[in-house]
Amino acid sequence: MLAIVIARILTPEQHKWMGKLVGYDYEITYKLGPTNKAADALSRHAQSLCLNTVCSQQAASWDELRKIQVSDAYLSRVEKLADATPGQPYARQNGLVCYKNRVVIPPHSDIVKSLLQEYHDSPISGHSRALRTFKRLAQLFYWSAMHRIIREYVTACDVCQRAKSASLVPAGLLQPLPVPNQVWEDLSMDFIDGLQPSDKHTSIMVVVDHLSKSAHLIPLSHPYTSKSVAAKFVEYVVMKLHGLPKTIVSDRDPVFTSAFWRELWKLSGTKLCMSSAYHPQSDGQMEVINRCVEQFLRCFVHERPKQWSFMLPCAEYWYNTTAGNHHRWWVMSTGHHQF
Numbered sequence: 001m002l003a004i005v006i007a008r009i010l011t012p013e014q015h016k017w018m019g020k021l022v023g024y025d026y027e028i029t030y031k032l033g034p035t036n037k038a039a040d041a042l043s044r045h046a047q048s049l050c051l052n053t054v055c056s057q058q059a060a061s062w063d064e065l066r067k068i069q070v071s072d073a074y075l076s077r078v079e080k081l082a083d084a085t086p087g088q089p090y091a092r093q094n095g096l097v098c099y100k101n102r103v104v105i106p107p108h109s110d111i112v113k114s115l116l117q118e119y120h121d122s123p124i125s126g127h128s129r130a131l132r133t134f135k136r137l138a139q140l141f142y143w144s145a146m147h148r149i150i151r152e153y154v155t156a157c158d159v160c161q162r163a164k165s166a167s168l169v170p171a172g173l174l175q176p177l178p179v180p181n182q183v184w185e186d187l188s189m190d191f192i193d194g195l196q197p198s199d200k201h202t203s204i205m206v207v208v209d210h211l212s213k214s215a216h217l218i219p220l221s222h223p224y225t226s227k228s229v230a231a232k233f234v235e236y237v238v239m240k241l242h243g244l245p246k247t248i249v250s251d252r253d254p255v256f257t258s259a260f261w262r263e264l265w266k267l268s269g270t271k272l273c274m275s276s277a278y279h280p281q282s283d284g285q286m287e288v289i290n291r292c293v294e295q296f297l298r299c300f301v302h303e304r305p306k307q308w309s310f311m312l313p314c315a316e317y318w319y320n321t322t323a324g325n326h327h328r329w330w331v332m333s334t335g336h337h338q339f
């Protein structure tokens with residue numbers, strides 16, 4: 001402040017502050033830092049004068065639920081039950097009635113419909129089947145006949161009926177892969193081809209970890225080679241996230257596979273030439289995830305097929321947070337569930 005007063009006024013900011021200061025009768029006194037205990041937070045952060053906005057997301061409108069609780073006959077009955085038998089299974093938590101730590105929703109209210117839309121129709125919910133939709137919702141909510149209502153909703157979903165096919169158990173016995181010891185050490189790699197060009201991409205490289213079943217979806221452009229695939233693999237999987245894998249199972253021809261490994265080692269900066277593992281049959285996981293990804297994209301971009309590459313991050317997020325081993329890995333590595 002002293003600098004503004006005694007220095008030559010040069011900048012527009014100095015003009016502005018000088019104009020404000022001349023209207024006051026004041027005295028400028030220097031105080032040593034330790035004695036200046038009343039300095040406020042803003043004066044200590046001279047460079048961060050703008051206010052930041054803090055955004056948070058909510059899975060449901062809790063205030064709306066609290067309001068309904070007062071008028072809804074069903075919730076009033078449950079509330080009385082919670083008060084009469086404190087503890088399990090019903091209890092009050094933060095002004096809401098809960099059943100085993102899940103918020104009780106009146107089964108005939110509009111909230112059920114909006115929750116079903118949010119947890120089934122949205123891109124991060126991915127039009128999952130009934131059981132998976134139920135598992136997502138049951139992390140937070142409870143209402144009577146919940147499973148049946150969800151099943152009816154999913155069965156009647158127009159998008160699901162258009163985009164999904166019936167799944168059958170594969171014929172014959174598969175040769176299982178050895179059980180891995182670590183996550184992201186033994187992987188499978190496959191490609192989804194024949195897609196419409198979207199942001200110059202025409203294929204998806206799917207990389208799945210054998211242990212956690214979690215996956216990465218990487219957009220590719222045709223024609224791709226072992227070199228370009230290795231570069232994408234390093235960029236999306238190896239360098240940023242998981243390190244060099246021990247084995248990769250792929251149904252590509254051996255020439256492509258060995259060239260891919262050579263490129264991978266070169267890009268990773270290693271001079272060790274480890275041998276790549278050969279396995280005659282994958283464990284069926286690739287077929288499952290490929291079908292899941294294709295169905296997800298059909299659900300959300302069937303009217304705009306050239307937009308699929310923009311939905312790929314959502315598809316990956318949805319797959320990795322869907323109930324199963326990959327969801328457990330997600331919870332362990334991020335520390336939270338989907339919502």
Ligand SMILES: [Zn+2]
Nearest residue numbers: 127157159160
């Ligand atoms: Zn659906």
